[in-house]
Amino acid sequence: MKIFFDDSTVKESLWPLTATRNAADIRVGILTIREKWERLIARYGNSNQLPDETTVKVNASIIPSCQTIFSINADGSVAIANTDDSCKIIRYPWHIFQLNDWALRKDGELLRTAKVAVNNIHELSSSNTLIAPENIFIEAGASVECSIINASTGPVYIAKNATVMEGCMIRGPFALCEGATLKMGAKIYGATTIGPYCIAAGEIKNAVLFGYSNKAHDGYLGDSVIGEWCNFGAGTTNSNIKNTAGELRMWNNATKEFTPVGTKGGLIMGDYSRAAINTSFNTGTVVGVCCNVFSQGFPPKLINSFTWGEERYVFEKAIVDIDNWKKLKGKTITKEEKIVLKNLYNQNI
Numbered sequence: 001m002k003i004f005f006d007d008s009t010v011k012e013s014l015w016p017l018t019a020t021r022n023a024a025d026i027r028v029g030i031l032t033i034r035e036k037w038e039r040l041i042a043r044y045g046n047s048n049q050l051p052d053e054t055t056v057k058v059n060a061s062i063i064p065s066c067q068t069i070f071s072i073n074a075d076g077s078v079a080i081a082n083t084d085d086s087c088k089i090i091r092y093p094w095h096i097f098q099l100n101d102w103a104l105r106k107d108g109e110l111l112r113t114a115k116v117a118v119n120n121i122h123e124l125s126s127s128n129t130l131i132a133p134e135n136i137f138i139e140a141g142a143s144v145e146c147s148i149i150n151a152s153t154g155p156v157y158i159a160k161n162a163t164v165m166e167g168c169m170i171r172g173p174f175a176l177c178e179g180a181t182l183k184m185g186a187k188i189y190g191a192t193t194i195g196p197y198c199i200a201a202g203e204i205k206n207a208v209l210f211g212y213s214n215k216a217h218d219g220y221l222g223d224s225v226i227g228e229w230c231n232f233g234a235g236t237t238n239s240n241i242k243n244t245a246g247e248l249r250m251w252n253n254a255t256k257e258f259t260p261v262g263t264k265g266g267l268i269m270g271d272y273s274r275a276a277i278n279t280s281f282n283t284g285t286v287v288g289v290c291c292n293v294f295s296q297g298f299p300p301k302l303i304n305s306f307t308w309g310e311e312r313y314v315f316e317k318a319i320v321d322i323d324n325w326k327k328l329k330g331k332t333i334t335k336e337e338k339i340v341l342k343n344l345y346n347q348n349i
Contacts, residue, residue, distance in 0.1 A: 007060035015253035016270030016288045023060035027210045029103025030175040063088045065106035093268045094261045096225045101191035104173035108155040224266035233277035240266035251286040251302045
């Protein structure tokens with residue numbers, strides 16, 4: 001049985017996050033949408049006695065939970081029976097941080113049901129202060145020292161080989177994914193997800209970092225979604241509410257206009273983008289793929305892919321720079337990545 005994730009209805013509206021990935025590979029909560037469905041379909045099994053070669057077709061914009069009741073039709077399409085709080089739909093990037101509280105709680109239930117998330121708080125050092133420890137889940141290999149974890153406001157999940165350095169303050173719901181690091185003195189408010197192998201520091205609130213990205217210094221990040229392989233220079237911060245506390249607008253790539261999103265909205269950043277030290281992002285800023293952001297004042301609220309300051313990134317230099325950043329985490333840019341980025345670069349001319 002194979003799984004096909006169809007994101008044709010949201011490919012444009014979820015830009016820049018879907019410029020380099022299928023919508024199913026968006027992380028919201030602890031897991032990606034793909035990982036959620038794979039776990040649920042594996043548990044569902046083949047009760048319909050479908051042939052092994054059947055391709056299960058899933059709408060990639062639907063976020064399921066362990067309460068989602070679904071069936072697989074003879075043609076492989078997934079039919080969802082319940083339409084209550086058991087699943088959600090993402091259509092725009094800001095839906096990710098708006099739904100992250102719900103997704104963190106539901107993913108925690110899913111992982112506990114699968115006996116992945118284990119309440120191993122007895123393995124934590126006595127140097128930590130724990131509030132509502134019954135809601136704290138620690139995987140083997142995680143390191144947490146001299147920190148305060150308050151899970152009375154939501155579950156806290158710390159994955160294997162993740163590190164919480166001394167002096168961190170965490171309020172749930174929160175997920176620190178595999179191999180990720182919270183640096184000393186980090187202040188984390190829910191609902192926040194720090195994806196695999198990210199490095200996080202400073203003040204973070206209601207934000208999602210997909211993976212391999214760095215916000216490794218002081219500065220504020222709130223109501224935001226950051227792709228993979230991004231980097232924030234020291235002191236970089238974003239606004240997440242207008243001075244008038246009025247409704248704000250963010251770029252909608254499907255309609256090519258700024259769309260009302262409510263009163264809270266920070267920064268949406270595509271993969272491989274970076275910000276210079278002390279960059280100040282205005283409320284509701286959207287940054288494309290592979291941008292090097294620096295300016296004397298506030299950067300624009302829409303920054304197109306492959307932007308270098310106010311100029312266009314030279315493609316060959318962009319590839320070298322990406323590879324340099326990946327090498328810092330023991331990776332190198334792949335042939336497939338180069339092909340995707342070249343296609344994007346040509347489309348953006």
